[in-house]
Amino acid sequence: MVGMFTAPITAEAVKEKARALGADLVGIADGATLDAHPWDPADPRGPKDITEVDSGRVIVMSKRLSAGVSRIVSWSDRHKYYNDELTLTLLEETSLELVYWLEDQGYPAIAVPPTHVDPWRYQGDPRQHMTPLLSLPHAAVEAGLGTLGLNLQLITPEYGPRVMLAAVLASIPVECDRRMEQALCRGPKCGRCLKACPADAVRHWERDWPACDEYRSPHGFAKLTDHVERIIAAEGAEQKKTLIRSEASFYLWQSILRGAGAITGCRRCADVCPVGADYEAMLADALDAIPEDTPAKAERLSGMVAREAGGETGGRTAQERWIGKR
Ligand code: SF4
Ligand code: SF4
Known part of the structure; x- marks a missing residue:
């Protein structure tokens, strides 16, 4: 039925529109390929779990x-x-504008934000690491925007990992982009993401996600429930009042107001990554030194380099499709 109203469309026209609406980088991935190569093979989910009918293409911006x-x-x-x-x-806003533009051409579309987790999996523990149906860093790799790094962050040639991602799903009959074959990440010999991480959450081509969550959402849901529980458990009205008026309440209020500190937070691993045309030009003078580095972190990185020389791959094998070839 929808097909009767569709206008001719090309990949270049879609990308041009996305760029005109404010995106810096745009790529198009095949929804079926993402479904066939789930980002978490142990728990396979992909675009079809969001919509079976309108996920033929994943436009990643x-x-x-x-x-x-x-x-x-x-x-x-x-x-x-x-x-x-x-x-x-x-x-x-760019995503929503693109959705309406695609629908004006006759193609139903859906915006997918980077924060889109699977709420049915919540087990009542605010510290539980919640995962998305569609991992946008993996979708970005399939759309040709970059490759994944040592802690599985997306790295792009233009801006390294210093990008925000969003996606739009639509079954548009346009060509897809190709994945980059060669890894952009310099591996444990670089290891700057690990050296800078305040949570010490960077592993060998893996990440300790629950540890990272404490920092990348420092005033988020887990902090809110902790704080409310502390108020309930406090003895007496005076103690409760002090906690209600505390700095913790102030930060939570600000985060609820704007999302800042709840859906955004730590990104030190992205800041210090030397990949990206922007690094030398805009960042190196301020970020080359890493105050969080310690001898223990340096030793861990040397161990990874040694293990790789001996043929061990850490978490790389499971994610090689998206990390790329050395
Ligand atoms: S976001 Fe922060 S806590 Fe998480 S891995 Fe990066 S540096 Fe570490
Ligand atoms: S900082 Fe180095 S090791 Fe970490 S993702 Fe970037 S290039 Fe890879």
Whole structure:
């Protein structure tokens, strides 16, 4: 039925529109390929789990994060959270505008934000790491935007990992982009993401996601429930009042108001990554030194290099399709 009203469409026209609406990078992936190669093979999910009928193509868009806040070394600076939240808002508007434009051409479309987790899996534990139906970093690789790094962050040739991602699903009859075959990540010999991580969550081509969540959502749902529980458990009205008026309440209120510090947070691993045309030009002078580095981290990285020389791959084999070839 919808087919009767469709206008001719090309991949270039879709990308041109996305760029005109504000995206910096755009690529198109095949929905069936993403379904056939689930980002988590142990728990396969993909575009068809969002919609079976309108997920033929996954248009992945990215917007670069502000270099000005990347240059702030503290992972917990609220200007970083706030600027990143604005970037996300802008990209969400771009996605919605693209949805309406595609629908004007006769193709039903759906916006998928990077924060889209699978709520039916929630087990009542606020610290449980929630995963998405469609991992946008993996979709971005399939759409030819970049490859995954040591901690599975997306790295692009233009902006390294310093991008926000969003996707639009639509069954449009257009050509897809090709995956990059060669890895952009320099591996444990570089290891700057591991050296800078305040949670020490970077593993050997893996990430300790629950540890990372504490920092990438520092005033999010887990912090809110902890704080409310502390207030309930406090003895007496005075103690409760002090907690209600505390700095923790203030940060939670600000995060609920804007999302800053709840859906945005730490991104030190992205800031210090030397890949990306922007790094030398905009960031190196402020970010080359890594104050979070320790001898223990250096030793762990040397161990990874040695193990790789001996043929071990850590988590690389399971994710090689998206990490790319050495
Ligand atoms: S987002 Fe922060 S806590 Fe998470 S891996 Fe990156 S540096 Fe570590
Ligand atoms: S900082 Fe180095 S090791 Fe980490 S993702 Fe970037 S290139 Fe790879």
